Amino acid sequence: MHAAGLRPGPFPGPLTAYPSTAPRLADMVEVTWRRVAPGVYVRRHEELNLNCGLVVGDDRALVIDTRSYHEHGLELLAAVREVTDKELVVVNTHAHYDHCFGNSAFRDSQIYAHAGAVDDLLRTGEHQREQIVAHVRATDREHMARMIEATEIVLPFYVIEDDTTLDLGGRTVELLWAGRAHTDHDLSVAVPDAHVVFAGDLVEEGADPMMEDAFPQEWAATLRALTAKPAAELADVWVPGHGAVVDRAFVEEQTAQLAQLAERFTEVIDGGLAGVDALLSACRGLGFEDQTLRDAAVRALELRA
Numbered sequence: 001m002h003a004a005g006l007r008p009g010p011f012p013g014p015l016t017a018y019p020s021t022a023p024r025l026a027d028m029v030e031v032t033w034r035r036v037a038p039g040v041y042v043r044r045h046e047e048l049n050l051n052c053g054l055v056v057g058d059d060r061a062l063v064i065d066t067r068s069y070h071e072h073g074l075e076l077l078a079a080v081r082e083v084t085d086k087e088l089v090v091v092n093t094h095a096h097y098d099h100c101f102g103n104s105a106f107r108d109s110q111i112y113a114h115a116g117a118v119d120d121l122l123r124t125g126e127h128q129r130e131q132i133v134a135h136v137r138a139t140d141r142e143h144m145a146r147m148i149e150a151t152e153i154v155l156p157f158y159v160i161e162d163d164t165t166l167d168l169g170g171r172t173v174e175l176l177w178a179g180r181a182h183t184d185h186d187l188s189v190a191v192p193d194a195h196v197v198f199a200g201d202l203v204e205e206g207a208d209p210m211m212e213d214a215f216p217q218e219w220a221a222t223l224r225a226l227t228a229k230p231a232a233e234l235a236d237v238w239v240p241g242h243g244a245v246v247d248r249a250f251v252e253e254q255t256a257q258l259a260q261l262a263e264r265f266t267e268v269i270d271g272g273l274a275g276v277d278a279l280l281s282a283c284r285g286l287g288f289e290d291q292t293l294r295d296a297a298v299r300a301l302e303l304r305a
């Protein structure tokens with residue numbers, strides 16, 4: 001569902017994958033919490049097809065990702081409060097605006113992220129904001145543009161670099177980092193007792209993986225490392241950052257597809273033919289959109305340089 005013509009620049013984010021002309025998700029599913037296991041919920045939003053998560057323990061509840069701006073965050077918080085009145089802990093799976101610009105609505109909570117997410121937000125946060133505001137204005141959503149402009153970017157302040165266990169009371173969740181993939185700092189959240197993993201944008205359903213600041217040749221290996229971690233190895237409910245909840249077979253298929261891409265990129269680059277067009281044509285037929293392959297090729301060449 002990529003619309004190359006709408007891409008505003010190096011930080012388009014998924015807004016461009018789901019332009020305002022795309023079918024409205026509201027026509028497909030109701031925006032509400034879906035229970036995927038006892039005390040484990042997914043909320044899929046019309047805006048960007050984004051999934052947020054909620055894991056409720058006896059003492060605390062974990063919110064996974066906070067949406068795109070302050071009012072979106074407040075709306076999510078109100079929805080969380082319909083499910084639980086427990087103390088909230090938050091995790092941002094990564095530093096892309098749609099997963100963390102709603103943090104300002106959760107500033108009373110401990111907000112966790114990978115150290116790389118904080119670096120990334122410090123480096124790119126205002127640039128991301130400019131890009132989204134320009135895109136939203138260009139698609140006639142002035143009200144949303146103003147709200148994004150007015151949103152304070154709140155940095156996660158519980159910063160981790162290694163896999164970390166959070167005790168929610170009566171159940172634990174694991175914040176997992178398995179390597180570079182969609183960014184250099186993607187965290188996944190495993191709920192081992194429920195066999196659920198919130199994979200952030202390491203897994204995408206309904207659209208291609210987003211390659212703009214990805215590590216295309218490492219992505220498959222990272223997914224393999226993630227699925228092999230003890231907290232995730234039995235998981236059969238996988239919640240992607242965007243799109244429908246999937247099963248383990250879907251994740252394995254996406255991993256295989258990314259592995260083929262990595263293999264062909266390596267062949268072309270080792271063969272000395274490397275250019276965006278050569279990389280792109282080597283990977284046609286793997287099931288990715290041309291724009292995804294182009295973005296991946298640009299990244300692979302950048303990373304080699």
Ligand SMILES: [Zn+2]
Pocket residue numbers: 014096098099201241242
């Ligand atoms: Zn995303």
